Amino acid sequence: MVRHTWIGQPLTVLALVVLVVNDHVLKHAWPGFVTGKLSDVAGLILFPALLDLVVGRAKFSIAVTGVAFTLVKTTATGAWLASEAWTALWGPSRVLADPTDLLALPALGLAWWAYTHPVSVHKAVVFLVVPPAVLAVAATSAAPFDWPYTAYAAEKVGDEIVVHTRGGFGMGDDLVSYRTRDGITWSKWIQHERVEPVVRDCHGTACYRVVPGHLRVQEIRNGRWTTAWEIPDEERDRLVRLHPDPPFGHPEPTESLAVAVTGRLVAVANGTDGIAVRDTTGDWRRLGVGPGGLAAATATPLPTPGRYEVYDLVAQAALVAAVLTLSAGVRNPALMIGGGIVLLVSLRISLAMVTDLGFLAAPPGVVFMVLGAGLLAWGVSRAGPSWRLVTVSLVAGLLTGLAVLAPYAAWSAGGLDFYTGAERAAVVAFALATTAGMVAGYLTGRRR
Numbered sequence: 001m002v003r004h005t006w007i008g009q010p011l012t013v014l015a016l017v018v019l020v021v022n023d024h025v026l027k028h029a030w031p032g033f034v035t036g037k038l039s040d041v042a043g044l045i046l047f048p049a050l051l052d053l054v055v056g057r058a059k060f061s062i063a064v065t066g067v068a069f070t071l072v073k074t075t076a077t078g079a080w081l082a083s084e085a086w087t088a089l090w091g092p093s094r095v096l097a098d099p100t101d102l103l104a105l106p107a108l109g110l111a112w113w114a115y116t117h118p119v120s121v122h123k124a125v126v127f128l129v130v131p132p133a134v135l136a137v138a139a140t141s142a143a144p145f146d147w148p149y150t151a152y153a154a155e156k157v158g159d160e161i162v163v164h165t166r167g168g169f170g171m172g173d174d175l176v177s178y179r180t181r182d183g184i185t186w187s188k189w190i191q192h193e194r195v196e197p198v199v200r201d202c203h204g205t206a207c208y209r210v211v212p213g214h215l216r217v218q219e220i221r222n223g224r225w226t227t228a229w230e231i232p233d234e235e236r237d238r239l240v241r242l243h244p245d246p247p248f249g250h251p252e253p254t255e256s257l258a259v260a261v262t263g264r265l266v267a268v269a270n271g272t273d274g275i276a277v278r279d280t281t282g283d284w285r286r287l288g289v290g291p292g293g294l295a296a297a298t299a300t301p302l303p304t305p306g307r308y309e310v311y312d313l314v315a316q317a318a319l320v321a322a323v324l325t326l327s328a329g330v331r332n333p334a335l336m337i338g339g340g341i342v343l344l345v346s347l348r349i350s351l352a353m354v355t356d357l358g359f360l361a362a363p364p365g366v367v368f369m370v371l372g373a374g375l376l377a378w379g380v381s382r383a384g385p386s387w388r389l390v391t392v393s394l395v396a397g398l399l400t401g402l403a404v405l406a407p408y409a410a411w412s413a414g415g416l417d418f419y420t421g422a423e424r425a426a427v428v429a430f431a432l433a434t435t436a437g438m439v440a441g442y443l444t445g446r447r448r
Contacts, residue, residue, distance in 0.1 A: 006114060006118065009117065016046055040101050042107075044111060045114065048111045065111075069104075147167045147168055150165060150271045151163055152194075153195045153196065156260045159262055161180055161183075162179050163269060168291065177189055177195075181264070182264070182279075183265050183279050206219070208259045210258065229268070229278065233418075238306035239300060241307045253271035254273050256268050257270065273299075305412045308408040308409075308419075313426075314401045318401030321397045321437050322396060325440065326390070326441060327438075327441070328439070329442055329444050400429075404433075408422045410422065
């Protein structure tokens, strides 16, 4: 089969048309689940044909597309790598992990059908189809990001309070301020320079100050500072991780940053949690911050579940437990343990490079990971474990992964107060579950 006939196959061209129309027309007119998944379906049909022009192997192109799509949509590391790749090629971009996008994977079957049903296409078609196809795939893969909005400062101007916010599309440089006299009606205007936060403010004898590192404001009573308003630290711990970190720079803070006091109002800027306002009745209200301004409806309800993205960690724990269980039951445990250690270290190096050194430093970690996986596979082939032992190892890995995940789920639901407690419990759960798996693997190997 002539390679370029696949890219000119009517189904492939139709996928290109659908991708362009959906991304630039339908998503804006009818944003939602259907239009979001339609781009994934069209992209999975189109991309293997593009890749095949380079590698010349249809099965390989389809398989690589499926594996890469799955990793990007189900792991934080995969989404990060895709974001960095598209940022390097097309400018600041963010690719989001979304497991529901895997519903589009059957579209790879349509890509295979297009390959196996070639049509007579002139090479000139390639020059017409490939450039827009490349641009369409890049555009649908690279999602521009919105920086989370944060209320970073508050000040009084006469008898009014002004709350200053930042965030928005691109690098989060939109500076927007809101002015109020009553804490209910807010007027908006664009700020051109950042305002420094005021951590302590007074009106007459009424003085207030924020407490750094907490969602808390104190006031002077009888010559002593006492808490006037706060969100408990364990609840703040969940709020901190509720907001996704920006793809560049430091995470937005979730703490009390500034306070402003007038004769009628007290306002506290609380970073990504918005603001807290005390009116003349003495009641405190939380207002969320976003592109639409300050509103009680956008404030995060309390209590709120904590967000945890530990699926890469869970996968590694499951892999190591399975390898160690297998090594405990085979005839050459040293080789198996060595392969497992190399694989684990490679994964950690890869993640560390991705986190700390950027995209260009990630390939060495990937190389180490591949070498570790090869050593592990060689050890498995030399040891020749029984199917019973392999099954026990897989079950041990699955149960260990669930045991590591459980403390984070308990923290999110309020069963544990702080995220650090979940991390410690996960380490203990990993040690106990892995030990139990190794014992089970050893006993299974002796039966053989």
